Structure formats: C-alpha cells, structure tokens
Amino acid sequence: MAYDATNSLEAHWMPFSDNRGFKEDPRLVVRAEGVHLYDHRGGQLLDGSSGLFCSPAGHCHPKIAEAVAKQMTEYTYVMPFQAGHPGSFKLAEKISRMLPEQMNHVFFTNSGSESVDTAMKIVMAYWNARGETRPRFVSRERAYHGVNIGGVSLSGMVKNRDIFHATVPGVMMLRHTYDPSETFIPGGHSEHNGVELANDLERMAQTYGGNNIAAVFVEPVAGSTGALPPPKGYLQQLRKICDQYGILLVFDEVITGFGRMGTAFAAQKYDVEPDIITMAKALTNGSIPMGAVACRDDIYETVVGSSKRGLTEFFHGYTYSGHPAACAAGNAMMEIIEEEDLIQRSADLIPYFEDALMDGLKGHEMIKDIRVAGLMAGVEVHAEGGPGMRGTELQKRMFWDGLSVKFTGDNAIIAPQFIATRDHVDEIVGRFRKTLDHMLANG
Numbered sequence: 001m002a003y004d005a006t007n008s009l010e011a012h013w014m015p016f017s018d019n020r021g022f023k024e025d026p027r028l029v030v031r032a033e034g035v036h037l038y039d040h041r042g043g044q045l046l047d048g049s050s051g052l053f054c055s056p057a058g059h060c061h062p063k064i065a066e067a068v069a070k071q072m073t074e075y076t077y078v079m080p081f082q083a084g085h086p087g088s089f090k091l092a093e094k095i096s097r098m099l100p101e102q103m104n105h106v107f108f109t110n111s112g113s114e115s116v117d118t119a120m121k122i123v124m125a126y127w128n129a130r131g132e133t134r135p136r137f138v139s140r141e142r143a144y145h146g147v148n149i150g151g152v153s154l155s156g157m158v159k160n161r162d163i164f165h166a167t168v169p170g171v172m173m174l175r176h177t178y179d180p181s182e183t184f185i186p187g188g189h190s191e192h193n194g195v196e197l198a199n200d201l202e203r204m205a206q207t208y209g210g211n212n213i214a215a216v217f218v219e220p221v222a223g224s225t226g227a228l229p230p231p232k233g234y235l236q237q238l239r240k241i242c243d244q245y246g247i248l249l250v251f252d253e254v255i256t257g258f259g260r261m262g263t264a265f266a267a268q269k270y271d272v273e274p275d276i277i278t279m280a281k282a283l284t285n286g287s288i289p290m291g292a293v294a295c296r297d298d299i300y301e302t303v304v305g306s307s308k309r310g311l312t313e314f315f316h317g318y319t320y321s322g323h324p325a326a327c328a329a330g331n332a333m334m335e336i337i338e339e340e341d342l343i344q345r346s347a348d349l350i351p352y353f354e355d356a357l358m359d360g361l362k363g364h365e366m367i368k369d370i371r372v373a374g375l376m377a378g379v380e381v382h383a384e385g386g387p388g389m390r391g392t393e394l395q396k397r398m399f400w401d402g403l404s405v406k407f408t409g410d411n412a413i414i415a416p417q418f419i420a421t422r423d424h425v426d427e428i429v430g431r432f433r434k435t436l437d438h439m440l441a442n443g
C-alpha cells in the first residue's frame, strides 16, 4: 500500500513503541519480497530478523498468497466450536508429524500470547481431570511468554509486568541462565552450571512440595531477552526433575519452532521431550496471525476423557481458532518447508552465520557479547545513556542504513530467513558494522 504523507499517523496507538518518537520519524514498510523490505521513501532494506522471527520462507511467498486467495473464494469463516472445516484437521496432522513422537494433538490459537495462556489452561485442565490441585507455576527470570495476563505472570521481564498488578498468583522464578562473565562462547552454550541452575527447580519442589507445582514454562532458547542459549545439561536436568515430581514441562517454542534451531523444534535439537509445546510466528510464515499448542497424547486423552460424551470437555477456544485463512497459509507453509527443504537450509546456514558474526563483529569496541543459537543471535552492545537507549537508536539508524533488525534493550536479535544465502548473511553483518562504525565516528 502506498504511503500518503498527508494521512495522520496519530490514531494508531502502536504496540511496544515510542509512539511520539516514531510518529516524528516514521519508518513504514510499503512492500516486501523475499529477504527484502521497501520503505515509504523508496529505500530497500535487508530483513535481518525475519520480521519478528516470523518469515523464514521469505516475504510474500507466492504459494501462500495463492492458497489464501483461493481460500477466500471457498469459505472465509466457519464456526470452530462443534463444527469445523478440513483445513484445520489437515494442518494439525502436518504439524504433529514434525513434533516429537508422542505429541499428536494440536489446539489452534491466533498468536504466541494466546498459545501460552492456552497452555496454562491445558495444564490446569489436566491436573483438574487427574483430581489434583497444583496451584503453582514455575517460570524463569528474563523469560518472555507474551503479553496476555497468563504470559505476563510468567514473564521474567520487569517492565512487562511491573505496572500490571493483576497477575496470576503462585508463579515462581528459576534464575536466568546468562552468565555475563562468559562472553562470545562458540556455539553459545556455556559448559558451566547447567545442572546447578536447573536444580533451582529441585529446591522449589523440596520447599513447596513437587506435587504443588503444575508445570514449568521455559523458552528452550530465551529469545526476546537477547537470545540466551541454555547452558549444557540445563534442559535435560529440568526434564529429569519434572519426571521425578510429575511436573509438566512446557517449551515455549514461539520463536524456535519450525526450524530456527536447524531442527523442526528445539525439543529435537536438545533431545529433550517436553509435555507441551507452544508455537506461532513461522507457522504461517508470519502471513496470517496464528498460533498453536501441541500436547502429549496422554494429556489430550486425560482432558478429553474427563467429560461424559456430549459435554464440552475443555471450556476454552477462540472465535478464530483454526481460522480458514490462517489454516490455508499454514498448510501452504508446511508444504513450503518440505518442498524447499527449509529446515535443512537453516541447519546448513548456521555454522556460516556464527562464523560471519564472530569474524565481522567480535572485537568491535561497541560490542559486548555475541550469542548464537541456531539461526538466531543476540548481539549485545555496551549500554550508553541508560539501558536500551543505544539499542533503540541503533535500530532506527540501521533502518535508514538499509537493515531491519529487532533490538530488545541493547541486544540486537539477528535472525535471518532460511532462504537467505551466505551473501545475505555477509550483507547483514556488513551493514550492522557500518552503522556501528558510523555511530562511533559521528556520535
């Protein structure tokens, strides 16, 4: 859509944004294709973060465009409660084939945040069906689990929760796993403390009673707080303790799902099978809002089996759960992943990506740390003028220098599309460095 500069930007209250600052210096995308975005002044940008880790197959993939357009002529909306359409069943089946073996049930939502809150409710329904009361959830410092009230309650990011007081009670936090004394670790995974940090859960179980803890939520790689890979042994030890106390383990794979770690899900990369997985983003290549929650078969059986036939067994769902347009996009995306071998392409690009970042940016005087996990990296700059100030300024400047990158505080999260080539990776690193150099030279 063309940008009409006479239109006021005032009416749209933008999410997670400095509304006033943005509206004085708007940066609008008016077209996108493949790895490129085009801004309203006619400039071309390379997409260094796949949007918000959404579009690994590239922007405006024709197969998705066609599938959604066709869907819009067949049926555009179908009531999802006690009714349905073939697209959602087909998509759930395709997703379940990518999941760990015992996970063959998928509940549809419209976003990552809804997936997290849905997962919390599945956990509650499961324990209720088992006749147990488990009032506590466990999450982790520096976690991001979306913005709905359940996810905010699990959030370990202070700013995301400090003014929102009506959070879910009974959430306990594991320590985060980032050790600032260990920087630029090859492969991103610290050899130290993985088991010890996970043993926080053991201490909680000892203190509060393991049978009072319903579930542990973790991002296998904490994404939104700077791409923090788990230290070696951490996820495995969490699984072990969960098994010991019958606690459910939930992986929030909203970012890591569908290939970003070089495997379909991070669960496979780390060889740890959670009980529940949340997902969104790449599910439709970011084209239509959609999320999903997958759970182990026995969780589904327990919840669904808890009610007499003919009665609703899980009082939860969205008007747009399994929306036809989203399913059309999701089904097309699953085919693209297969036909274009996207997960393998991600896996193949990962070593080059890590080397390019380390060779091109390590040692730069503005860079504090680089952490690479799969095709995602946290590139942290030294803070200046207060936490996040420099990151916010850099995000703006990079945009006008032709690189779209997501900053969270002073961490850039670089996450190329899986269709990116080595040349694109070099270009991302080169442009990133150029903006840093320019800022150093000119303030």
Ligand code: PMP
Pocket: 052, 111, 112, 113, 114, 116, 144, 145, 146, 147, 219, 223, 224, 252, 253, 254, 255, 280, 281
């Ligand atoms: N969980 C994780 C791990 C995420 O990274 C995000 C979004 N970045 C969410 C949940 C929330 O997803 P959404 O913004 O689609 O609601």
